[in-house]
Amino acid sequence: MSHQVLRELGLLENPRVVAEPSASLAKDPAYVVSENPATGKPIAAVRLDDAAAYERCVTNACDAFKKWREVPAPERGLVVRAIAEEFRRLKPLLGELVSLEVGKIRQEGLGEVQETIDIADFAVGLSRQLYGMTMPSERPRHRMYEQWLPLGPVGVITAFNFPNAVWGWNAMLAAVCGDTTVWKPSLMAPLTAIASNAIADHVATQMGHPGVFGLLIGADNVIAERMTKDPRFPLISATGSCRMGKIVGKVVAERLGRSLLELGGNNAVIVDKDADQKLAAAAVVFAGVGTAGQRCTTTRRLIVHESIADAFVERLAKAYTSIRIGDPLDEKTLVGPLINAQAVASFTHAVGLAKEQGGTLVVGGKRIEREGFFVEPTIIRAPANNTLPIAMEETFAPILYVFTFKDLDQAIAMNNSVAQGLSSALFTDSIRTGERFLSPAGSDCGIANLNIGTSGAEIGGAFGGEKETGGGRESGSDSWKAYMRRQTCTINYGSELRLAQGIRFD
Ligand code: UN1
Numbered sequence: 001m002s003h004q005v006l007r008e009l010g011l012l013e014n015p016r017v018v019a020e021p022s023a024s025l026a027k028d029p030a031y032v033v034s035e036n037p038a039t040g041k042p043i044a045a046v047r048l049d050d051a052a053a054y055e056r057c058v059t060n061a062c063d064a065f066k067k068w069r070e071v072p073a074p075e076r077g078l079v080v081r082a083i084a085e086e087f088r089r090l091k092p093l094l095g096e097l098v099s100l101e102v103g104k105i106r107q108e109g110l111g112e113v114q115e116t117i118d119i120a121d122f123a124v125g126l127s128r129q130l131y132g133m134t135m136p137s138e139r140p141r142h143r144m145y146e147q148w149l150p151l152g153p154v155g156v157i158t159a160f161n162f163p164n165a166v167w168g169w170n171a172m173l174a175a176v177c178g179d180t181t182v183w184k185p186s187l188m189a190p191l192t193a194i195a196s197n198a199i200a201d202h203v204a205t206q207m208g209h210p211g212v213f214g215l216l217i218g219a220d221n222v223i224a225e226r227m228t229k230d231p232r233f234p235l236i237s238a239t240g241s242c243r244m245g246k247i248v249g250k251v252v253a254e255r256l257g258r259s260l261l262e263l264g265g266n267n268a269v270i271v272d273k274d275a276d277q278k279l280a281a282a283a284v285v286f287a288g289v290g291t292a293g294q295r296c297t298t299t300r301r302l303i304v305h306e307s308i309a310d311a312f313v314e315r316l317a318k319a320y321t322s323i324r325i326g327d328p329l330d331e332k333t334l335v336g337p338l339i340n341a342q343a344v345a346s347f348t349h350a351v352g353l354a355k356e357q358g359g360t361l362v363v364g365g366k367r368i369e370r371e372g373f374f375v376e377p378t379i380i381r382a383p384a385n386n387t388l389p390i391a392m393e394e395t396f397a398p399i400l401y402v403f404t405f406k407d408l409d410q411a412i413a414m415n416n417s418v419a420q421g422l423s424s425a426l427f428t429d430s431i432r433t434g435e436r437f438l439s440p441a442g443s444d445c446g447i448a449n450l451n452i453g454t455s456g457a458e459i460g461g462a463f464g465g466e467k468e469t470g471g472g473r474e475s476g477s478d479s480w481k482a483y484m485r486r487q488t489c490t491i492n493y494g495s496e497l498r499l500a501q502g503i504r505f506d
Helices: 002-008 023-027 053-069 073-102 108-128 166-174 190-206 220-229 241-254 275-291 309-321 341-356 408-415 431-437 479-483
Strands: 031-036 041-048 141-149 154-157 181-184 213-215 235-239 258-262 269-271 299-305 362-363 378-381 397-406 425-427 447-450 484-492
Touching: 002 073, 023 031, 023 041, 031 073, 031 190, 041 190, 053 181, 053 220, 073 108, 073 166, 073 190, 108 166, 154 166, 154 220, 166 181, 166 190, 166 479, 181 220, 190 213, 190 425, 220 408, 235 241, 235 479, 241 258, 269 275, 269 408, 275 299, 275 309, 275 397, 275 425, 299 309, 299 362, 299 408, 309 378, 309 397, 341 362, 341 378, 341 397, 397 408, 408 431, 425 431, 431 447, 479 484
Parallel strands: 154 181, 154 235, 181 213, 235 258, 269 299, 269 425, 299 397, 378 397, 425 447
Antiparallel strands: 031 041, 141 484, 362 378
16 A cells, blocks of 8 residues: 555655665665654665765755746745645645654644645745835935845755655745755655655746755765755754754854754643633643654643642543554544654653652553554653653653642743743633733743644744744744845935935045
8 A cells, every 4th residue: 555655646756766675775874764653664765865966956956046036926936836736636645655654643644734735825925925124214315125035045954753844834935935945854754755845846847947946865964964064055944853953053053054943842731720621631632642742842741730630630541541542544543653663762761760750650651562663642640749850851752741730820930941942831711820821921932822732833823932942933924034034225316425323424
């Protein structure tokens, strides 16, 4: 069945892809094998790019940029519109490939492709709205305004967990902004990257714009390090771990380039005593176990009012134990596998540490004995003193740590007590409580929700967070500005040279 998807997406004809890799090819360092995490079996091997391929691709992106930047933005929007149409047509296949390669359940695989379609639609509208401001000049017969101009080739580094959408957020915006992109995807999801990029590249090339969408698949020390050091990329947009972001941020800063970082999260949901508990539980379950806990927006900590804690945890435990785990492509499945054996080891390690640190296992905690990389959705209660050091770390797995609070400011302090600042949520029916959470003394995260969970953000808002999450904003709102250069222009249409600040020089 997997071959059917590969065939229909044109991957079998792709010169990089070897559908049935031999044992010796699978060991060849010039290739990476993409495995199905639900079975641990290979799907296909992909040939990696080397330094020479890097040079060809980046030169191509620079040459294409020179032409693309002069195409009127609304016309660039038409190209993105055609790309969105192609993603619409191929959504079922591409969604299935996402499920196959990274283990997302079918609904989430489809949702991911929808996210790319949505941002492409957003970008089409944006292509007629790259507005600059005009400001009154202090000098007579002068006009002053600012304009937004294309920036250059953008290097896009993405993680395995959103192998299509995070590239979409970047590439679709960059394209209408007049930039070309060079995408370095995760080596855990190269097939989705090849298929996704080929769709965009094919449409753009057919419409007379080759080279706008570049792709480089390779080891970090061959591709990603080169990209971050390369001054031909005025912007590097990187999504992934805080550890990776600290390296990328530093290297790009050394050459005074721009980086847009969207890194880890350690997101909490606060449930106050007056909350609609049914609503809160449904939201915590989706955000806690969805994508098997492998979203940067996953709920990792639950901070629940002490008066309702036992009842609420019991409700959650019931839901957690009835979740259907299994083949991601089975419509009934709600939780698929983790990405690989290492992820399972991190899960097991975190659960072990939590117990050593005084945590109480409520449900889950074990690897599931079957092929692939499945683990049980897990709830662990922190000891009464609310101290559980492992909960301060982001483990990319479905583990929910439970803490209790007495008053709101204590809960907010706990929400803000981690190194990252991506997403947060509060469940309450009180306006006063809700507004306090959203006030300057409230959540310190880039995303703060009321009566909605921490994950599953719409594309229309700016997406990203503070502190070790990296500070970058991608996707909607005015995130496009990161992909352009701002130019302030002053025009003298009089015949006298007037100096600003009233300076006389004669
Ligand atoms: C990520 O995990 O890197 O808000 C992105 C969400 C998705 C995006 C997650 N729209 O959960």
